[in-house]
Amino acid sequence: MNPKRCAACKYLRRRCPKDCIFSPYFPPSDPDKFACIHRIYGAGNVSKMLQQLPVQTRAEAVESLSFEAKCRVEDPVYGCVGIISLLQTQIQKTQTLLARTQAQIAVAQAKHSQTQISEFM
Amino acid sequence: MRGHEPRSSSSCAACKLLKRRCTPTCIFAPHFRSSDQMTFAKVHKVFGASNVSKLLSEVPEEQRQETVNSLAYEADVRLKDPVYGCIGAIASLQKKMLELQHDIAVARSRLLSAAHNNAGGGGVNNNNSSNHVSSLSPLVDDSSPQLAAFLDLVPSYSDLMLLDGSGLDAYLFDIGQPPFV
Numbered sequence: 001m002n003p004k005r006c007a008a009c010k011y012l013r014r015r016c017p018k019d020c021i022f023s024p025y026f027p028p029s030d031p032d033k034f035a036c037i038h039r040i041y042g043a044g045n046v047s048k049m050l051q052q053l054p055v056q057t058r059a060e061a062v063e064s065l066s067f068e069a070k071c072r073v074e075d076p077v078y079g080c081v082g083i084i085s086l087l088q089t090q091i092q093k094t095q096t097l098l099a100r101t102q103a104q105i106a107v108a109q110a111k112h113s114q115t116q117i118s119e120f121m
Numbered sequence: 122m123r124g125h126e127p128r129s130s131s132s133c134a135a136c137k138l139l140k141r142r143c144t145p146t147c148i149f150a151p152h153f154r155s156s157d158q159m160t161f162a163k164v165h166k167v168f169g170a171s172n173v174s175k176l177l178s179e180v181p182e183e184q185r186q187e188t189v190n191s192l193a194y195e196a197d198v199r200l201k202d203p204v205y206g207c208i209g210a211i212a213s214l215q216k217k218m219l220e221l222q223h224d225i226a227v228a229r230s231r232l233l234s235a236a237h238n239n240a241g242g243g244g245v246n247n248n249n250s251s252n253h254v255s256s257l258s259p260l261v262d263d264s265s266p267q268l269a270a271f272l273d274l275v276p277s278y279s280d281l282m283l284l285d286g287s288g289l290d291a292y293l294f295d296i297g298q299p300p301f302v
Binding site for chain 1 (some may be wrong): 166167168169171172176179180184187188191192194195199203204205206207208209210211214215217218221222224225228229231232235236238239
């Protein structure tokens with residue numbers, strides 16, 4: 001066996017060909033990365049997804065798949081969708097707070113204008 | 122004469138797509154009705170039926186519908202954005218959150234200034250708010266963020282508190298186009 005097999009081929013216990021689609025993104029030094037992605041998506045699906053992408057975007061695709069797979073392993077029910085929900089909730093709360101602050105500014109400015117008018121008169 | 126195997130009256134969307142008999146104990150049937158073929162097709166394309174079956178068998182029954190909902194959402198986003206998937210959505214929301222935090226900092230500074238004016242003082246030095254803005258992530262101004270740098274900003278997943286048991290549907294809304302088009 002080629003001692004320089006990528007992490008994917010090591011995991012799948014197969015020969016790592018020169019044109020292996022996984023090898024640029026799954027170095028043998030990080031076996032957990034492929035193990036996690038394989039557990040959630042499966043090697044076949046990942047291979048198909050990568051084949052359909054331009055070569056220059058594949059590294060980013062692997063990183064995002066790896067992150068999502070880790071999220072799903074940590075939280076099998078919500079995965080990374082839990083993060084999205086939390087962010088959406090936080091955004092809604094922050095928007096409410098912003099609206100309240102802007103209303104307070106309007107009140108303070110109106111008060112200031114009234115004070116100026118009564119001082120003038 | 123064929124065997125007397127139990128048949129369900131109608132196949133679920135999963136068994137229809139997989140062209141197999143849908144049994145009464147089918148793990149997919151409660152969550153992928155025959156009208157949900159498009160949903161199952163997307164989930165199957167991204168995750169694969171056997172992986173979904175394994176995932177569902179690992180969660181308690183009462184949480185399986187939520188699991189299916191989140192898998193369907195993730196699959197849908199991944200198919201729309203094959204490079205970044207949900208990470209693109211998270212980046213977009215993070216950027217929105219940073220912009221809002223900046224807006225709040227500016228608004229608070231203006232409120233302080235207005236309150237100070239009402240108390241009879243002069244103008245307030247607003248430098249603090251711009252320092253706060255400059256410490257914000259470069260993602261705010263960067264139209265094509267490096268993914269690795271972005272992932273450092275995503276809150277540690279284990280620190281996040283998840284929803285309090287309310288359904289996902291109540292919170293998720295259409296996040297629009299991914300930012301990295």
